[in-house]
Amino acid sequence: MPADAPVPLIRVRRLSKAYRRGEQVIPVLVDIALDVAPGDFVALMGPSGSGKSTLLNLIAGIDKPSSGTIEIGGVDISGLSEGELADWRAANVGFIFQFYNLLPVLSALDNVKLPLLLTGLGAREREERALAALALVGLTDRAEHFPNELSGGQQQRVAIARALVSDPALIVADEPTGDLDRVTGEEVLDLLGRLVSEMGKTIVMVTHDPKAAAHARRMIHLEKGVLVDEAAA
Amino acid sequence: MFLLKLLLKNAFRHRLRTGLTLIGLVVAICAFGLLRTIVDAWYAGVEGSSSTRLITRSNISLTFPLPLNYAQRIRAVEGVSGVSWANWFGGIYITERNFFPQFAIDGPTYLALYPEYLLPDAQRNAFFRDRQGAVVGRKLADRFGWKLGDPLPLRGTIYPGTWTFTIRGIYDGVDAKTDENQMFVHWSLVSETLRKRMGSRADYVGVYIVGIDEPNNAAVVSQRIDALFANSLAETLTETEKAFQLAFVSMSETILVAIQAVSLIVIVIIMAVMANTMTMTARERLAEYATLKALGFPPGFVVGLLFGESLLIAALGGVAGVAATHPVAAAFSHAAGTLFPNFHVSELTMALQLVAAAAVGVVAASWPAWRMSRIDIVQGLRHVA
Numbered sequence: 001m002p003a004d005a006p007v008p009l010i011r012v013r014r015l016s017k018a019y020r021r022g023e024q025v026i027p028v029l030v031d032i033a034l035d036v037a038p039g040d041f042v043a044l045m046g047p048s049g050s051g052k053s054t055l056l057n058l059i060a061g062i063d064k065p066s067s068g069t070i071e072i073g074g075v076d077i078s079g080l081s082e083g084e085l086a087d088w089r090a091a092n093v094g095f096i097f098q099f100y101n102l103l104p105v106l107s108a109l110d111n112v113k114l115p116l117l118l119t120g121l122g123a124r125e126r127e128e129r130a131l132a133a134l135a136l137v138g139l140t141d142r143a144e145h146f147p148n149e150l151s152g153g154q155q156q157r158v159a160i161a162r163a164l165v166s167d168p169a170l171i172v173a174d175e176p177t178g179d180l181d182r183v184t185g186e187e188v189l190d191l192l193g194r195l196v197s198e199m200g201k202t203i204v205m206v207t208h209d210p211k212a213a214a215h216a217r218r219m220i221h222l223e224k225g226v227l228v229d230e231a232a233a
Numbered sequence: 234m235f236l237l238k239l240l241l242k243n244a245f246r247h248r249l250r251t252g253l254t255l256i257g258l259v260v261a262i263c264a265f266g267l268l269r270t271i272v273d274a275w276y277a278g279v280e281g282s283s284s285t286r287l288i289t290r291s292n293i294s295l296t297f298p299l300p301l302n303y304a305q306r307i308r309a310v311e312g313v314s315g316v317s318w319a320n321w322f323g324g325i326y327i328t329e330r331n332f333f334p335q336f337a338i339d340g341p342t343y344l345a346l347y348p349e350y351l352l353p354d355a356q357r358n359a360f361f362r363d364r365q366g367a368v369v370g371r372k373l374a375d376r377f378g379w380k381l382g383d384p385l386p387l388r389g390t391i392y393p394g395t396w397t398f399t400i401r402g403i404y405d406g407v408d409a410k411t412d413e414n415q416m417f418v419h420w421s422l423v424s425e426t427l428r429k430r431m432g433s434r435a436d437y438v439g440v441y442i443v444g445i446d447e448p449n450n451a452a453v454v455s456q457r458i459d460a461l462f463a464n465s466l467a468e469t470l471t472e473t474e475k476a477f478q479l480a481f482v483s484m485s486e487t488i489l490v491a492i493q494a495v496s497l498i499v500i501v502i503i504m505a506v507m508a509n510t511m512t513m514t515a516r517e518r519l520a521e522y523a524t525l526k527a528l529g530f531p532p533g534f535v536v537g538l539l540f541g542e543s544l545l546i547a548a549l550g551g552v553a554g555v556a557a558t559h560p561v562a563a564a565f566s567h568a569a570g571t572l573f574p575n576f577h578v579s580e581l582t583m584a585l586q587l588v589a590a591a592a593v594g595v596v597a598a599s600w601p602a603w604r605m606s607r608i609d610i611v612q613g614l615r616h617v618a
Binding site: 057060062063083086087088089090091093095097101103104105106110113114115117118123162 | 234235236238239242243246520521524525526527528529530531610611614
């Protein structure tokens with residue numbers, strides 16, 4: 001990296017992950033090295049089984065590597081305990097899942113409030129911040145609707161609001177448009193792009209769709225657990 | 234409030250499942266309470282015993298009478314404050330189905346030893362004056378619609394013939410534990426009638442009721458009384474009133490043990506049903522719990538959600554079960570008639586019902602809560618409910 005390049009938000013070095021199935025050891029990621037600058041929008045691409053989701057999970061702190069280091073914001077999360085990782089995630093990571101993963105018994109507003117339960121904020125402040133997040137994604141008028149009353153695109157926007165509400169530096173998105181039609185998917189990707197350009201968020205996104213990846217600034221290709229290519233979008 | 238809202242919404246997410254579980258809980262808790270109340274009622278006579286009363290009966294069998302002249306000698310024993318006697322009358326009022334306890338007593342001494350039977354002085358004196366008078370308990374009077382002055386014909390079984398009494402008093406119990414289903418007639422009338430008809434059966438009593446000054450002296454006074462009549466033709470056995478009542482209960486001890494066992498089995502069954510409900514619930518929400526953990530919620534939060542939901546359902550079922558026990562117990566008491574003279578759901582029983590409900594809630598959630606606390610986030614997120 002150039003000397004005047006910003007300090008990476010994400011720094012991955014010699015990262016490997018393997019699963020054990022009985023006596024057999026199955027490598028999923030092999031010796032990955034990766035830097036992601038603050039405010040970057042990175043798409044992880046590759047065929048099924050390439051390890052892209054595993055890499056995303058490791059960066060997000062919901063899985064632990066077999067070896068190597070993952071530094072995020074200067075913190076080596078590969079050495080944190082389960083409890084420390086949970087606290088770290090709550091403060092630093094916003095999640096966007098392919099199938100939204102909203103709680104069906106909570107309204108859109110209450111779903112967005114969920115991460116704020118882990119802060120010390122009072123009820124009124126939680127309400128205000130959740131409404132602000134919903135406004136960012138254009139769903140203020142759907143605040144009291146339940147997930148089954150929302151379209152797929154609206155549910156994903158609620159999920160994006162939930163990911164934003166605690167103001168994390170990093171947002172991870174696993175196939176965010178995988179369950180959406182093309183038009184709705186474009187809307188969601190445009191929204192993600194605005195989070196980067198207007199709010200300075202850093203987004204790491206897994207996708208198998210080249211058109212979705214085109215919204216990112218960088219595309220990183222994995223194949224059989226190895227980083228094979230990197231290109232600007 | 235947010236968490237309570239989440240618990241309530243989760244608890245009733247599947248209304249049919251939760252509704253059926255609640256019905257099962259209400260039935261189980263109600264059954265537990267009813268069975269315990271039956272056991273309590275069985276021991277009601279024991280609970281109503283006085284620590285200052287002894288019962289002296291024949292050492293051979295309760296069915297063997299004792300001579301009337303024992304009374305004076307018992308009265309002279311050190312530590313004895315009063316003596317009375319009673320015979321089981323055992324008459325039939327219209328039909329055998331109308332069973333209620335009937336005793337031929339020596340009115341003044343007997344009522345003095347049983348201050349828990351509250352009888353207005355006017356009625357007491359009217360009873361004493363009328364040798365064919367009878368005193369009945371309030372519940373018994375209400376059951377048959379008797380009033381003061383009503384005739385009360387009984388067909389004798391132990392003492393053959395038709396006996397007609399007049400209700401001169403209706404007593405109330407001093408508290409809920411007092412038996413108000415009894416009838417008392419004059420022993421002197423029975424003895425005199427027996428003397429005229431049969432001669433040999435007059436001047437004998439069924440049991441002596443002995444009042445003592447000091448409860449701690451019960452054993453000593455009992456020994457003194459029995460020593461008086463040792464090696465006589467009618468040896469006595471004197472024991473506390475509580476022990477006397479317990480002897481009746483012990484005859485049915487096997488039934489009582491079985492009833493208590495069934496009451497616990499009912500709770501275990503509903504525990505298994507509720508555990509199944511919570512396990513199914515947890516499995517369906519695996520992805521949700523994984524999502525919460527991914528967002529940063531600690532495993533304890535997921536555990537809390539499951540226990541909270543389980544305890545909420547258990548609390549609702551427990552409270553409803555306790556509430557349902559009262560009308561069910563009342564219906565049972567009505568159907569049982571005088572079999573259980575004292576039949577009410579005690580505070581201890583209600584407390585135990587709620588404890589049982591709480592135990593059901595805790596046990597039902599334990600296994601699924603432990604499993605969910607240990608779920609791997611990645612595996613959980615892949616789960617499709």
